[in-house]
Amino acid sequence: MQVQILGHEREIDELRIDADPVTIREQVREYEAGTRDEFDLEITYPDDFTGAVMRAMTDIPVGETRTYGEIASALDSAPIAVGQACGRNPIPVIVPCHRIVGVDSLVGYGGGLDLKRQLLEHEGAPIPDER
Template sequence: MQIQIFGCERELDESRIGADPATIREQVREYESGTRTAFDLEIAFPDDFTGSVMRAMTEISAGETRTYGAIADDLESAPIAVGQACGRNPIPVIVPCHRIVGVDSLVGYGGGLDLKRRLLEHEGAGIPGE
């Protein structure tokens, strides 16, 4: 399913979310308006490394960031592997891959760096290197 967030479209694999599309869209609208900081949706995580990274993402609160290296250390992996798993996140925004950043820069984001910056600014998170 497609969602709109800050004027951008993102694709979500709703089969991984235990809610109907109307509920998902409503929670995204609440997040965008600032009345919601966390999603209250049941997530079916993949049973692989991507799922482990996704679980780690959900532990990062709105307004906070973690580096690819910090997540890699926690998972006994490499930062590049964490970045690749972030790129495979089937439910971006809901599972906040935008909260994982480089040590001194935003680095990549499937929705584009402008959207990543906008999401982090919306949450009040600091932007690395700025």
């Protein structure tokens, strides 16, 4: 399903969320309006490395970021593997892959770096320079 966020459309796999599309869209609108910091949706994570990275993403508090290397270290993996898993995140925004950044740059986001920057600004998170 498509959701609107900060003037952009993102595709999310609603089959991985135990909620109807109306509830999902409502929570995204509340997030965008600033009345919701966290999503209250039950998510089915993949049973693979992507699922492990997705779970790590959900542990990053609003207003904070982690580097690909930090997540890789926590999962005993490599930063590039984490980046690839972020790219496979089937429910972006709700599972906040935008909170994972390069060590000194804003890199990689399926919705484009403009949206990644907007989401981080919206949350008050530090934003590294773009390459």
